[in-house]
Amino acid sequence: MSLLDKVKQKITPEYTEIKKCVLAFSGGLDTTVIASLLHEMGIEVVTMTLEMGQHEDLKAIEQKAKEFLKIKKHYAIDVTKEFATDYISKAIKGNCLYEGTYPNATALGRPLIVKYLVEIAKKENAQAVAHGSTGKGNDQIRIDNGVKALSNLHVIVPVREWGLFRDEEIDYASEKGLPIPITKKKPYSIDQNLWGRSIECGPIEYPDQEVPEDAYEWTVNPTKAPDKPTYAELEFENGIPITMKVMDENKKEIDNAKGIDIIKKLNEIAGKNGVGRIEHMEDRVIGFKTREVYESPAAIAILNAHKDLEKYVLSKDELSFKAYVDNLWADLVYTGKWYSPLKRQLDIFMDETQKVVTGKVLVKLYKGSASVVARDSKNALYNINVATYDKGSVFNQEEGRAFTKLYGLQYTTAYKIRYGESD
Ligand code: ARG
Numbered sequence: 001m002s003l004l005d006k007v008k009q010k011i012t013p014e015y016t017e018i019k020k021c022v023l024a025f026s027g028g029l030d031t032t033v034i035a036s037l038l039h040e041m042g043i044e045v046v047t048m049t050l051e052m053g054q055h056e057d058l059k060a061i062e063q064k065a066k067e068f069l070k071i072k073k074h075y076a077i078d079v080t081k082e083f084a085t086d087y088i089s090k091a092i093k094g095n096c097l098y099e100g101t102y103p104n105a106t107a108l109g110r111p112l113i114v115k116y117l118v119e120i121a122k123k124e125n126a127q128a129v130a131h132g133s134t135g136k137g138n139d140q141i142r143i144d145n146g147v148k149a150l151s152n153l154h155v156i157v158p159v160r161e162w163g164l165f166r167d168e169e170i171d172y173a174s175e176k177g178l179p180i181p182i183t184k185k186k187p188y189s190i191d192q193n194l195w196g197r198s199i200e201c202g203p204i205e206y207p208d209q210e211v212p213e214d215a216y217e218w219t220v221n222p223t224k225a226p227d228k229p230t231y232a233e234l235e236f237e238n239g240i241p242i243t244m245k246v247m248d249e250n251k252k253e254i255d256n257a258k259g260i261d262i263i264k265k266l267n268e269i270a271g272k273n274g275v276g277r278i279e280h281m282e283d284r285v286i287g288f289k290t291r292e293v294y295e296s297p298a299a300i301a302i303l304n305a306h307k308d309l310e311k312y313v314l315s316k317d318e319l320s321f322k323a324y325v326d327n328l329w330a331d332l333v334y335t336g337k338w339y340s341p342l343k344r345q346l347d348i349f350m351d352e353t354q355k356v357v358t359g360k361v362l363v364k365l366y367k368g369s370a371s372v373v374a375r376d377s378k379n380a381l382y383n384i385n386v387a388t389y390d391k392g393s394v395f396n397q398e399e400g401r402a403f404t405k406l407y408g409l410q411y412t413t414a415y416k417i418r419y420g421e422s423d
Pocket of ligand 1: 104106191
């Protein structure tokens with residue numbers, strides 16, 4: 001039986017309503033086969049490829065869509081700036097790390113894909129959108145529900161719904177003469193954007209084995225990183241890095257960047273110093289655990305700096321409550337709830353807290369670590385005149401005596417009554 005016949009057996013009645021469909025197209029095996037099958041089923045396919053800082057060859061993907069798949073209309077859009085401004089910046093404000101570890105690069109990109117899929121579908125009068133997610137991952141949850149929130153469009157997820165297997169896809173592609181990069185079997189499945197690179201599959205699926213060196217592309221092995229540190233001085237305004245000064249080991253300026261270029265440059269510089277390798281035993285939305293590997297050099301350096309600056313300018317109560325909110329926010333993004341009311345409400349809280357997160361942070365990049373070594377802010381709650389043990393302290397130590405006594409009154413009394421010896 002041909003793959004088309006197999007697929008035809010699986011389609012549901014809703015397909016009769018679908019005349020035109022917008023496909024999130026990467027040019028990889030899955031989306032190439034999906035485009036061709038949809039076309040064969042008589043559905044007009046409009047393809048969409050977004051550049052989000054992953055250095056896609058947009059021209060080559062467009063050529064593939066038009067030449068080999070006979071796609072009449074293809075959208076190639078560079079949304080890197082929007083990704084940085086409306087998505088990554090929120091992640092920075094929220095110190096976003098899923099389960100305290102993963103900067104959520106892939107997860108943050110999905111709602112933006114959703115936004116454009118829906119926009120283009122409306123413009124093209126399409127009845128459906130389609131994407132290449134599997135039935136095992138988080139992306140189906142992020143994309144399907146995002147589309148459902150923003151529209152009433154049908155969502156087609158062929159790999160999941162038609163039960164497509166990799167080998168039959170490869171056979172189908174070669175029969176049809178579709179160009180697929182399968183000459184040497186790549187063991188990894190990669191998703192990347194400006195905020196990081198996600199690596200899955202192949203040897204990574206065996207958590208009892210160390211991740212092979214060839215999984216990494218953005219970072220050097222920390223043992224092979226330069227013997228001298230590089231410094232990055234990040235200037236934050238309202239929680240967002242606005243300028244960066246790069247310095248050599250003697251603090252001599254060697255480079256600088258502003259805006260979105262900070263992330264691009266820091267991915268390079270921090271990556272060269274072995275910063276940003278992440279290994280994670282991750283809890284997927286679909287109940288199982290997976291071992292995931294990431295490279296996020298800029299994210300790690302920026303989040304370290306941002307967290308440090310927050311500690312300098314926010315009060316203890318704000319910090320402890322915000323740590324809870326940060327964690328919740330990262331969880332909402334990971335679990336595909338970008339368009340949920342709670343996520344929106346937490347954004348407002350985040351923005352309010354960031355009004356004072358302004359200042360400079362010096363990060364030392366050295367053999368895999370991005371450690372904060374100095375910070376400065378006009379909003380610092382730290383006051384040397386209070387904190388110093390040297391002469392010139394304005395702190396009246398005598399006040400400590402009464403404070404200490406009253407502070408401990410309850411628990412010293414309780415201890416005596418409950419556990420103390422009676423005298
Ligand atoms: N586990 C991560 C997430 O759900 C990354 C998924 C990356 N996808 C890939 N094809 N490598 O966000």
